Amino acid sequence: MRIRRCAVLYLEPREDTAFDLGELLQGGDGIRRVRRWLALAPHLGDEVEVDAAGRELLGALSPTQWIDPGTLDAEVAAALPRLIGLGLVVTDAAGHDALRQRDESLRAVHWHPLAATLHAFTRWSGVNTVRNSQDSGTETAVAMREVLGAPPVEAASVTAADDAVTLPRILPNDFDALLARRATCRNFDAQRRVPFEVFAQVLQRVFAAQAEVRVSDDLVFLKKNVPSGGGLHPMECYLIVQHAEGVAPGLYHYHATAHALEPLPVPDGRSWEGDGLRGFVMDMVAQQHWFADAHVLVILAPRFDRTFWKYRHHAKGYRVVAMEAGHLSQTLYLSATEAGLGAFITGAINEVQVEQAFGLDPIHQGALAICGFGWRAQAMETAELDPGGEVWRLAAEPGSA
Incomplete structure (x- = not known):
């Protein structure tokens, strides 16, 4: 069996926050913060959390060169089975055909890596925009102004008014x-x-x-x-x-x-x-x-x-x-x-x-x-x-x- 990293992969350090009464009572700001690393691989379409060992291994592997996993340092290689199962590392073994073919499909289309990531991770599933507007209190224009504050000006000016060249209005x-x-x-x-x-x-x-x-x-x-x-x-x-x-x-x-x-x-x-x-x-x-x-x-x-x-x-x-x-x-x-x-x-x-x-x-x-x-x-x-x-x-x- 040979392995390589998937074609496109970005790692995002993310902080999740939630109210924590215990944190507040202990003199903190009442916010519990949890930091995670998320792997964003467009061929998967879903975020995948990875640990420190996984990050190290992903950084060590080439997305183009196949290698024998036996050449990896034993400590780093411990993360390999999970990454293969997730599809972040692909193999040429027969049992992993589906994930390998998915990765190869992405390679064959010649996506720009950032564009592929944008496209994959801005897709919605089961979203209810009406309920979201209701929950955020932004159903109407008046409500949006109250919740979001003043927006940027509707028509920007980049020079002094006296310097503007007024154009004629042509009859419609x-x-x-x-x-x-x-x-x-x-x-x-x-x-x-x-x-x-x-x-x-x-x-x-x-x-x-x-x-x-x-x-x-x-x-x-x-x-x-x-x-x-x-x-x-x-x-x-x-x-x-x-x-x-x-x-x-x-x-x-x-x-x-x-x-x-x-x-x-x-x-x-x-x-x-x-x-x-x-x-x-x-x-x-x-x-x-x-x-x-x-x-x-x-x-x-x-x-x-x-x-x-x-x-x-x-x-x-x-x-x-x-x-x-x-x-x-x-x-x-x-x-x-x-x-x-x-x-x-x-x-x-x-x-x-x-x-x-x-x-x-x-x-x-x-x-x-x-x-x-x-x-x-x-x-x-x-x-x-x-x-x-x-x-x-x-x-x-x-x-x-």
């Missing part, structure tokens, strides 16, 4: 009117269905390939209506369709070149009967009930291996992937607004549940955000930011949405 045109109506929708009308043609047009404008450049049999660049780092367009779109004409409620993958929906199976333990699909949506969007009735939701799930094929171990690779989600979101907002629909995007999602439901491996392809669109409700039950009154003034007019 139709595009400006469209931009003015672009506002995040938090009130959807679940009683209406999006027409099939409108549904298809929004997907075509936002996510479809408009043209392609074939360099070779296995190298093709797509032209879409959004920019993409290196022109690689790694973003795959997985849909949750709830209220669209001609499309059965359920899960789908959108094929960008075929402009087609590929039906996906119902995840184990789930049912779309009754409110089953809506409940599924609630779990995916971390209980943000204001998005639960959206007619169509789109999981933005980049294929990291496609971007990192070019940008190998690149410090900016993950950043350009995240930027692409923003480009797609704004294009969706404008396309939906032009069609008379509302749209949204949220990064507050339970990525782990999304990945499990859609069969995604976060090393190769992970959920980054969820956006969606549909008919806006006639009444505002959840506050929307529309200071110009463009959306809700129009929504109050007969026949508008």
Whole structure:
């Protein structure tokens, strides 16, 4: 058997604190502090506590060179069985295939180490954002101000007012009117269905390939209506369709070149009967009930291996992937607004549940955000930011949405 350290590993010294009455009664500040070392290895996705012997061994092993464990100092080697069991040290032994393959999979995608760690350890599982806001007393803007204090100024100035060059305000045109109506929708009308043609047009404008450049049999660049780092367009779109004409409620993958929906199976333990699909949506969007009735939701799930094929171990690779989600979101907002629909995007999602439901491996392809669109409700039950009154003034007019 040979061993080596896993490909990417960071060690974090962490201090956990808790109130301790005994500490207070003894004249202290009443805070009990426990210091631990946590190993952060992206191929595992879970924090692992390590002791001093484990830290020493991890620091002694190479992530690239295989060695015979018999060459290790006996005192240091005592920590080896636990680290192998955790997957922080990998072996070429047949009994440890799964953890070794997981580590090799991460190596093969060419992640930048910091980006891999960020992605792996900022994913949520089972988070309820509404309850968290309630518990922290930050449900409303007024409450946030009271709890958090004053935020940084809304528009920063970096020079004296007398030095500023005042620009002319240009008269608005139709595009400006469209931009003015672009506002995040938090009130959807679940009683209406999006027409099939409108549904298809929004997907075509936002996510479809408009043209392609074939360099070779296995190298093709797509032209879409959004920019993409290196022109690689790694973003795959997985849909949750709830209220669209001609499309059965359920899960789908959108094929960008075929402009087609590929039906996906119902995840184990789930049912779309009754409110089953809506409940599924609630779990995916971390209980943000204001998005639960959206007619169509789109999981933005980049294929990291496609971007990192070019940008190998690149410090900016993950950043350009995240930027692409923003480009797609704004294009969706404008396309939906032009069609008379509302749209949204949220990064507050339970990525782990999304990945499990859609069969995604976060090393190769992970959920980054969820956006969606549909008919806006006639009444505002959840506050929307529309200071110009463009959306809700129009929504109050007969026949508008």
